[in-house]
Amino acid sequence: MDRAALSGSQFRIGKFWQSLPLALLMCVSFSMPSLAQEKEKLSHTLTVSGRGMETIPTTLSLVNLGVEIQGKTAEEVQQEAARRSSAVVALLKSRNVEKLQTTGIRLNPVYSYTNNVQRITGYAASNTVSFRIATEKAGTLLDEAVKAGATQINGISFVASDEAIASAQKQALREATQDAQAQAEAVFSALGLKSKEVVNIQVNAASAPPPPPVLMRAEAMKVSNADVSTPIIGGEQQVEASVTLQISY
Secondary structure, rough: OOOOHHHHHHHHHHHHEEEEEEHHHHHHHHHHHHHHHHHEEEEEEEEEEEEEEEEEOOEEEEEEEEEEEEEEEEEHHHHHHHHHHHHHHHHHHHHEEEEEEEEEEEEEEEEEEEEEEEEEEEEEEEEEEEEEEEHHHHHHHHHHHHOOOOOEEEEEEEEOOOHHHHHHHHHHHHHHEEEEEHHHHHHHOOOOOOOOOHHHHHHHEEEEEOOOOOOOOOOHHHHHOOOOOOOOOOOOOEEEEEEEEEEOO
16 A cells, blocks of 8 residues: 555544544534433423222122031031032022132031040031122022021122222222312412423222121021021222322423
């Protein structure tokens, strides 16, 4: 390579390194306003949280009942518990109850203590199931279940239908959003500011906790001898939601 070509190559390289800082400076200059604007936008925001709540009637009963048998031998009580449980389950299926499932199966020895000496005197077996039925039909069905062989009603709780809960959840979310917007407007008005736009939305899942169960225990003879069906009366269920808005001004 001759001296002239080498000199020209060095000249071009030198010009490149001289122009590079200028290019970087221009790039930084163009990007800085965007970052600054974004930072300013985030710093001029108001965050508010709103709540919504809907109250709906409960129309369904969640029932837990079962069979408990005591006897001398484990085989005896297990067979009798199985026989009665089968009769109860057959009844429940014939009444088209929803969400029928077994919730417990137990077989335990029964002990007695004499002069601080423990000995087995028998066995106790129990089978329990849970199901869902329209509250208006629950009382009659409970009486029928006892006649079929159920010996215990452990508890009952009340819930709204899935459709009613879904509708209430949407309404609660609308109320929560309106509540958040009303709070923001009150703050902006007090400070003499004007809202621009919602820059962030956080929706907390609308929840519908079921009411606590009503504890019930019934012996077969007491219920089966009753002249009228067991009265079952539902209540109300609350559906809650919250929405958080971040609004620029």
